[in-house]
Amino acid sequence: MNKIPVILDGDPGHDDAIAWVFAKASPLLDILAVVSVSGNQTIEKTTINARRICALLGIDAPIARGAVRPMTADPFTAGNWHGESGLDGPAMPEPDQELSLLPAVDLMAEVIRESAEPVIIISTGPQTNVGELLTAHPEVKDKIRLISIMGGGITHGNWVPGAEFNILEDPEAAWIEFHSGIPIHMCGLDVTEKAIIRPDDFPRIRAVGNQVADIVAGWLEFFYKYPMAIGYEGAPVHDPCAVLSITHPEIFRIERYYVDIELEGEYTRGATVADFKGVLGKEPNAACSVEIDRDRYVDLLIEALHYYDGREVPIG
Numbered sequence: 001m002n003k004i005p006v007i008l009d010g011d012p013g014h015d016d017a018i019a020w021v022f023a024k025a026s027p028l029l030d031i032l033a034v035v036s037v038s039g040n041q042t043i044e045k046t047t048i049n050a051r052r053i054c055a056l057l058g059i060d061a062p063i064a065r066g067a068v069r070p071m072t073a074d075p076f077t078a079g080n081w082h083g084e085s086g087l088d089g090p091a092m093p094e095p096d097q098e099l100s101l102l103p104a105v106d107l108m109a110e111v112i113r114e115s116a117e118p119v120i121i122i123s124t125g126p127q128t129n130v131g132e133l134l135t136a137h138p139e140v141k142d143k144i145r146l147i148s149i150m151g152g153g154i155t156h157g158n159w160v161p162g163a164e165f166n167i168l169e170d171p172e173a174a175w176i177e178f179h180s181g182i183p184i185h186m187c188g189l190d191v192t193e194k195a196i197i198r199p200d201d202f203p204r205i206r207a208v209g210n211q212v213a214d215i216v217a218g219w220l221e222f223f224y225k226y227p228m229a230i231g232y233e234g235a236p237v238h239d240p241c242a243v244l245s246i247t248h249p250e251i252f253r254i255e256r257y258y259v260d261i262e263l264e265g266e267y268t269r270g271a272t273v274a275d276f277k278g279v280l281g282k283e284p285n286a287a288c289s290v291e292i293d294r295d296r297y298v299d300l301l302i303e304a305l306h307y308y309d310g311r312e313v314p315i316g
Helices: 014-025 043-057 104-114 128-136 138-143 165-169 171-178 199-206 211-223 225-229 240-247 294-306
Strands: 004-010 029-036 119-123 144-150 184-187 252-257 259-261 272-274 286-292
Touching: 004 014, 004 104, 014 029, 014 043, 014 211, 014 240, 014 294, 029 043, 029 104, 029 240, 043 211, 104 119, 104 128, 104 138, 119 128, 119 240, 128 138, 128 171, 138 144, 144 240, 165 171, 171 259, 184 240, 199 211, 199 294, 211 225, 211 294, 240 252, 240 286, 240 294
Parallel strands: 004 029, 004 119, 119 144, 144 184, 184 286
Antiparallel strands: 252 286, 259 272
């Protein structure tokens, strides 16, 4: 069976990093490129994090620096969740490959054009790179099989009451994406806040006993502190849902809705508004994950970590 060609687009970020752990470990996926975007931290920090994660995991694909800022708005970051570096916690390897000479949007367009099969974009940060890709290179649209995103929430937000961080960062880019006609799989807060890794799962992760598992446990031990302080029972590890919705859709309950992006409003800018009752008379444009088998999610993380048995790279 041919592997599914994918582009990893993210703002790592602890949960982006763990999403990429799943992606590299999956026998179903072929990673064609990795692109960074500003979001959890500045573009300089998310780009170095992306390069270090690729060195840790052995992702041998071109890496490009992505959008510095949203398409129209001022940028903001989530350092309160991810720390000063955007990936605080255990020490990481130094990058082992140079950045592509191409900016992210042009690299994405190139690998999509050259791929023998339609490509899936797995986007776990603000949607700026995707919005700019579809604006600058509309000719590649027909070769994008699916965009699988972590973003939004069809019932609530987290950064403001009506909007989730990734979409609020760049609603205009998300609007372009959701109006593109490309199939969207949306893993919003409705499901990702149920993708909890609890402190009592950490010893099981460490027991895998390889370098990647130890670093993942360290990431989680840093990352869970802030959400637990505001009432979570562990770390909501959001971004892997965008990978697992491709490789293991059976662990989710998925509903199809027409979803639009609110661009105005003091309290609602960035909201992902789902037409639950079909009152708009529009065909669904998004498959929305709304439930997850949490225990199976943890089992799949353990399975993915064993992929890295025997792999060890220099740190620092």
